[in-house]
Amino acid sequence: MKPATTLNRITASLFGWATFQTQWKVDFNSYALKTTAGVVFVDPTMPAPAVMNQLEALGEPLAIVLTNAHHDRDADAFRKHFDVQIYAHEKAHSDCDTKVDVQAVDGEKLPGGLKTIFLPGVTTSEMALFRKDAGGVLLIGDALLNTPGKGLQLLPGQYIEDKKQARASLQKLLEYNFKIVTFAHGDPIVKDGKKALTSFLKKPKR
Secondary structure (H helix, E strand, O other): OEEOOOOOOOOOEEEEEEEOOOOOEEEEEEEEEEOOEEEEOOEEEEEEOHHHHHHOOOEEEEEEOOOOOOOOOOHHHHHHHOOEEEEEEEEEEEOOOOOOOOEEEOOOOEEHHHHEEEEOOOOOEEEEEOOOOOOOOEEEOOOOEEEEEEEEEEOOOOOOOOOHHHHHHHHHHHOOOOEEEEOOOEEEOOOOHHHHHHHHHOOOOO
């Protein structure tokens, strides 16, 4: 793993950093959401010291949220460093290598005002996170990839549990109004995110 050396500002309150996974040759994206209550870290990886200093400067740490059981990454190190709890979907505990402190259910409001949206069919514990901020922000784990040069894609077949069910789950996201979409793998969409997702879901199934 090559630790992130840059903290990117996506909105006034949302920040992201990317750690390069040398074995799979892909970025593992992590996010920090700054709210009036404190800072929520999503799928965190341990960045370079300079970036960690920037994260510390964002404000009072509030919580760590995992979008699925396999995104525990450096969550335990963040838990120890910031002395906050780890939240994940209630089905995550059986597959997660890191102890989950708080098990969330579909539609629950988490610290920082993040609403959980359970996405069965992707992975057992997959959930997206939504917040009414900057026109609506949607944080997606593995439910969709934003592949450079290819755009939005589902996970490859060998990693996804049920492609038909996964697409049906993604339709639920269109019930929310959002402009910005972030991904665990791939660049965020910072404008017309809902339009991009709608267009993807209208394409013929593959």
